[in-house]
Amino acid sequence: MPKIAIIIGATRPGRVGSSVARWVHEIAQERDDAEFDLVDLRDVPLPFLDEAMPPSLQQYANEHTKQWAATIDGYDGFVFVTPEYNHSTSAVLKNAIDFLYAEWNNKAAGFVGYGSAGGSRAIEHLRHIMAEVQVATVRNQVMLSLFNDFEDFTKLTPQPLQKDAVNAMLDQLIAWSTALAPLRAPAG
Template structure:
């Protein structure tokens, strides 16, 4: 069993696969900041590297009866992490369909893990961030209070090159702190549930 004081494994999920997307640059910025820390192992998980068709499992994900190889591979990827930082653009007041689809594929692999949100858009991605809180709430994933909202007008030069304003660095550090705090607490919750479910 993992020691409660050992470092967490945290996935930085790139939530867009659109050609010309800005999400990969944002995820790189997040990852570079995370790499300066020693409290967790941070890895980028790009949905472009995990192509999933529209949900094609016959059984509801809550049953965990995954039949398709792509589902089982995605489940193994998500199960290997203790917490998540989701990088998402805002599309029409919500998250991209590819991100929602990837979330919807699974259930137990998300449960009792913390998440943080780094969003971007014309309105700082705030509505995508709030929608993601609702989605993850159904999966027993608490989203930490601090989020980072990047403006296409103020944090990207000519709407293209990422140039975050200085205050975002502090917000990102707070997000890391909160994800780690909740991530450790929830890892203990998961461990306690395993012990409670073990016969004898």
């Protein structure tokens, strides 16, 4: 059974990302075709990228990098819960991705965006970033509008159709995470 991390990609005070991620996690917990964990970047003590060697070499010098690598290596797929800041994803999420390379490879990702345009531009940027670290992204995505899926732009009140969108994205994510498993298997 695939193991999926739901990564909260915002750390700022007053963020709505944690409520969005908990909502996605609650929906995911109703399923029996994968295991789901919440991974909060607030709990991952990463400075701005401070490794001397390129991540593709996996020659990590810092303990925080080694711990982050072990965390990500343990998952088969990811749901990135991302805000949209200035037409892109958050700096903290981009930084967390940039720390690693091989630990991301041959896995799958789905996206839940939120913002005035539903996080669509942040998701689009993340698709390009994921391609570079060899993560397959699924087509279905969830876009939560601050105008239609939140009360006073802060309290999550998703439209009923959004639950269907989460499940459609998870269906694809689990299928792709499972299909990519042979590529992640050790040689021999």
